[in-house]
Amino acid sequence: MTVRRLSAGLVAAALFTPGLVACNAGGTPQAGSSASPTASASGTGAPVSSDAKQALLDSTREISNGNFRFTMSGAGSTAEGQVHEPSQSAEMRVSIGQPTDDLSMRLDLIHAKPDSWVKLELGGKTATSVPGAQKLNLGKYQHLDQTRIKGNRSLGFDFDQVDPAGSAVLTQGITEVRETGAGAYAGTLDVSKAAEAGSIDPAVVTALGPQAKSVPFTAKLDPQGRLNEMVVQIPAAGQTAAQEIRITYSDYGNATAAQKPPADQVVEAPAELYNLFN
Template sequence: MSMKKLAVVLAAGVTLAGCAEAGTTPAGEKGTDGKAALSQSLDGLQAGNYTFSRTDGGLVEGAVDVPGSSVIRQEGRPSILRVGDAVYLRYRIYGEAQEQYAKLFEQYSDKADKKQAAALAKSKEILTILDGEHWVKADYKRLVAAADAEDLSGMENLPPTPTAAKPDVTGASDLVAAVVTATREGDEITGTLDATKVDPQLNLLTNDPYYAYGPRANAMPFTATLDAQGRLAELTLQLPGQLKDAASQAPETFPSDAPTEPAGKPIVITISQYGGTAAQTAPEGATDLDPAAYEQLTNDTD
């Protein structure tokens, strides 16, 4: 090789090395800024067909096929099944206290007049319908009204409705929107998110993260795993222990060694069956929810 050709080769090598050093690390390699990859990983959810689960103190499982159907099953909270325009509810009214309420209704019916006895009998009948095992066809607007009532109602925990405009009901998009730092290594992205930026109405975290966790709420660690197509497969958010005394000071003056409870269980969201989730069908034998049940639902946790 002539000295002239050698000089050209060496110059090209130096140029390429300089570009690699000054430019961005190739996607998926160690040290890559993961925010863009994390944001892109949500694209699969926007198609509106997926299966998911979420642990957040309870278990939530769902199958979404927008716009035709969806089902979201919640442990200890209302479950909602949608098939076309029809909405079905599965819920154990009064929760663990249901048997106690049944005994109370029975006890008071012996002392009630005819009208009161009929009302108590109806209330007891509703317990057998809203038993947490069977689906009943419901008026969704009336369920929402029960949730909005001033009395305490388990309907406050109604799951969100997937739509073409907002197909993601996993909670992943809302958590990712609060991400502060993110670094990608292969198919894994780690970083922190600011829990105070997450809408409390979503019921993903406590209503006031700073009050519960102090400054640590601003930098909660997470890990996201992507599938072979770069779609979000799992998102884990580590929850710190809650403060023994709720935070009442500004972040800059809050003591870093404030005593806390043990760390809580992490929130884990898993997503699969992108584009392969089957449509839901109407449950056999489902009856219409008795109109009297909606009033009972307005204060079922009071």
């Protein structure tokens, strides 16, 4: 496998790009989910139910208040964390690949405005081939220069757009939806309108072509009508295998302030770290 720089969407969009860094023991890209999406999650081809769509649009409003825990998973990668707008802080733990892969990665990110830190760990037999690996301060919290990560979706965090998954953008792209049970919905999304959603890689959207306009999804709301789970079934496209993107939200209003790393565990991030993610 050729180790290359990581694209800027690692923590968000490119987190769900199969084969970005993870390869299996044989050196072939992982295929992501083996699910076979259907043409329509509801199977009816019915027009959009205005009540159902409005319920889903409304379900994302509480996310904008910036006080929740979340998870995202897809294409052999996972992310979990919390956002706490009252303290202007957030944290995220990202894992890409498995220990048996040629290369796997784990990032622990802490944001406490105006500062950010990342602890990076690499695994797999090709880890030492990562550019600048010997200077990456692996296993230590690295303090990030904000001027070098501004707009970088891998290392930065925008407290004006507090949802890492961009579920509000996703729900605005609903093209068909129906209620399947109490607080449960199924339908299709036009993900070509979701370029700003952190959970969808723009490169995958491009690869989907016309399929991008009708991607199956399901969603569940909690008893208060807030989004609890969204699952998007991305069809296979080009060299990208079919994948299931799963997003969950919990503990609305009950997140806590992120804890800054102990000073004795912090070093300044070297140029090699920024080069890896740019």
